[in-house]
Amino acid sequence: MKEALLSINNLSVTFTNDGQVTRAIDRISIEVNKGELVAIVGESGSGKSVTSLSILQLLPKAVADYASGQIVFTRQSGETINLVNADDAMLRKIRGKEIAMIFQEPMTSLNPVFTCGNQVMEAVLLHENISRRQAKKKTITLFEKVQLPAPALIFNRYPHQLSGGQKQRVMIAMAISCHPSLLICDEPTTALDVTVQKTILGLVKDLQQQQNMGVIFISHDLNVVAEIADRVIVMYKGKIVEQGLAKDIYHQPRHPYTKALLACRPLLHSKDERLPVVSDFMATDENGNIQEIDRSLQKVPPIHSGATAHTTLLQPISTKQKTLIKVENLQVWFPSKKTFLGNPLEFTKAVNDVSFTVYEGETLGLVGESGCGKTTVGRALLRLIQPKGGKVFFKETEILSADRKTLQVLRKNMQIIFQDPYSSLNPRMTIGKAITEPLTVHKIGASARDRKERVMDLLEKVSLNPQHYNRYPHEFSGGQRQRIVIARALALQPSFIICDESVSALDVSVQAQVLNLLNDLKKEFGFTAIFISHDLSVVRYISDRIMVMSKGEIVETGESEQIYNHPGSVYTQQLIASIPKGLVA
Numbered sequence: 001m002k003e004a005l006l007s008i009n010n011l012s013v014t015f016t017n018d019g020q021v022t023r024a025i026d027r028i029s030i031e032v033n034k035g036e037l038v039a040i041v042g043e044s045g046s047g048k049s050v051t052s053l054s055i056l057q058l059l060p061k062a063v064a065d066y067a068s069g070q071i072v073f074t075r076q077s078g079e080t081i082n083l084v085n086a087d088d089a090m091l092r093k094i095r096g097k098e099i100a101m102i103f104q105e106p107m108t109s110l111n112p113v114f115t116c117g118n119q120v121m122e123a124v125l126l127h128e129n130i131s132r133r134q135a136k137k138k139t140i141t142l143f144e145k146v147q148l149p150a151p152a153l154i155f156n157r158y159p160h161q162l163s164g165g166q167k168q169r170v171m172i173a174m175a176i177s178c179h180p181s182l183l184i185c186d187e188p189t190t191a192l193d194v195t196v197q198k199t200i201l202g203l204v205k206d207l208q209q210q211q212n213m214g215v216i217f218i219s220h221d222l223n224v225v226a227e228i229a230d231r232v233i234v235m236y237k238g239k240i241v242e243q244g245l246a247k248d249i250y251h252q253p254r255h256p257y258t259k260a261l262l263a264c265r266p267l268l269h270s271k272d273e274r275l276p277v278v279s280d281f282m283a284t285d286e287n288g289n290i291q292e293i294d295r296s297l298q299k300v301p302p303i304h305s306g307a308t309a310h311t312t313l314l315q316p317i318s319t320k321q322k323t324l325i326k327v328e329n330l331q332v333w334f335p336s337k338k339t340f341l342g343n344p345l346e347f348t349k350a351v352n353d354v355s356f357t358v359y360e361g362e363t364l365g366l367v368g369e370s371g372c373g374k375t376t377v378g379r380a381l382l383r384l385i386q387p388k389g390g391k392v393f394f395k396e397t398e399i400l401s402a403d404r405k406t407l408q409v410l411r412k413n414m415q416i417i418f419q420d421p422y423s424s425l426n427p428r429m430t431i432g433k434a435i436t437e438p439l440t441v442h443k444i445g446a447s448a449r450d451r452k453e454r455v456m457d458l459l460e461k462v463s464l465n466p467q468h469y470n471r472y473p474h475e476f477s478g479g480q481r482q483r484i485v486i487a488r489a490l491a492l493q494p495s496f497i498i499c500d501e502s503v504s505a506l507d508v509s510v511q512a513q514v515l516n517l518l519n520d521l522k523k524e525f526g527f528t529a530i531f532i533s534h535d536l537s538v539v540r541y542i543s544d545r546i547m548v549m550s551k552g553e554i555v556e557t558g559e560s561e562q563i564y565n566h567p568g569s570v571y572t573q574q575l576i577a578s579i580p581k582g583l584v585a
Contacts, residue, residue, distance in 0.1 A: 006182055232249040322360040330387055
């Protein structure tokens with residue numbers, strides 16, 4: 001017998017900024033029962049996070065308006081309440097105790113100046129009439145429940161001392177600390193490794209069943225939630241376009257948008273195919289109505305043919321190909337323990353005696369979990385961090401011993417695209433100026449006007465408008481910001497680019513667009529690349545060869561299809577097994 005827990009009825013939410021009204025949610029209705037896990041799926045801007053924040057009334061009152069509808073919640077006492085009209089005193093009683101929320105980024109949700117244990121204790125003491133000693137004991141028990149290693153030690157650690165997966169578990173412990181009836185998970189696994197993601201998903205499902213909670217799980221990836229959700233709701237531009245049982249949505253999607261979300265994953269496509277995107281499945285007419293595109297009439301060119309083609313190394317790597325980067329016995333150590341005077345006593349060997357070669361024209365995928373050393377390798381190659389030992393050759397030049405003048409010349413040919421484009425762009429600088437800056441530093445272009453024209457051309461190449469030149473980073477979506485930093489990296493026409501988790505936090509359809517873009521640009525500019533990611537399905541699609549790292553060492557190297565389909569090491573097998581593959585028919 002289903003017991004109603006939450007009923008969202010005909011809800012509309014608008015935002016007013018500078019006199020302009022934007023409808024973020026348009027007349028949506030959602031039901032969540034006790035003990036049921038409902039997934040809300042959609043891209044950034046679809047309205048899924050606004051929906052979750054509306055439930056807890058966390059939207060800024062100065063700009064948000066509930067234009068219509070109700071959010072009816074059944075309290076643990078049996079009383080029903082419309083949360084839209086609830087006063088602050090009532091909301092304080094409900095938040096954390098009866099409705100809890102796990103946010104996407106645990107580092108910004110946890111206070112960096114308090115230990116993890118104290119932060120969970122605070123939530124317990126706020127809602128329960130127990131002593132600090134009892135609260136500490138309960139917190140350690142909660143840490144055990146969410147499978148944190150050494151719970152008593154984690155209690156006294158600060159957020160920066162934990163991995164991303166461990167911080168997320170602390171957030172889950174805090175959320176379930178008061179046995180809520182409803183748990184809202186807002187993209188809790190987006191930036192996590194596939195192995196950690198699988199663990200967190202399993203943990204949420206287990207806790208839901210143990211405590212008979214209702215769960216709303218928000219994600220941009222239908223594949224991630226397919227295995228754990230009872231029902232799935234698909235949102236697009238503030239509206240619900242499809243909903244039903246998870247197995248029905250996954251195997252028999254009806255709406256073109258749902259079909260697009262399922263089809264654009266790299267896992268489903270070979271290296272010689274362009275990834276499909278949302279615009280391949282649907283178009284919007286002048287009245288805003290969605291029209292499905294007949295895919296049978298489309299002629300999608302393979303990547304290795306046509307004007308926007310991508311030349312991949314289809315043949316095995318041989319000794320005849322020219323070496324661009326050669327790494328010998330690279331070591332990067334970080335002090336893990338210091339004396340009172342600051343002298344290092346013990347080291348963490350982030351990169352331990354690593355050697356490999358990158359050939360001209362290839363894309364080398366570097367894959368592994370967080371903490372394996374892959375980002376450290378990428379930064380050490382560009383000498384953004386100073387290695388403890390080893391050698392790195394760019395053609396004939398040894399980078400690690402190069403003087404400042406030589407290094408500046410080398411950096412013109414070696415660029416990096418960082419994981420978080422927002423933090424790598426100056427918020428006070430227009431994107432036009434940000435892309436122009438490296439041209440000015442390296443004295444490229446005859447004049448300021450010439451440099452501006454080059455930047456305008458680059459913006460068009462990465463599918464942005466020249467009119468965007470004078471806009472600031474905050475005025476763009478995540479996918480657009482990623483295109484901006486790609487344009488900046490290409491401004492100097494480098495021969496070597498490192499892509500460090502550059503698609504990890506993007507929506508699946510935006511990720512497909514960026515991967516297609518990188519392939520097109522690689523064809524046009526002919527650069528060599530190292531593509532760093534924790535997602536082996538993405539690396540398989542984009543790379544010619546794959547190098548797998550674990551605990552600072554290379555455990556396996558080979559051609560991408562060979563590594564993906566016939567992994568030699570147990571570690572690689574575990575990575576592949578953790579990739580969410582959706583429901584089996």
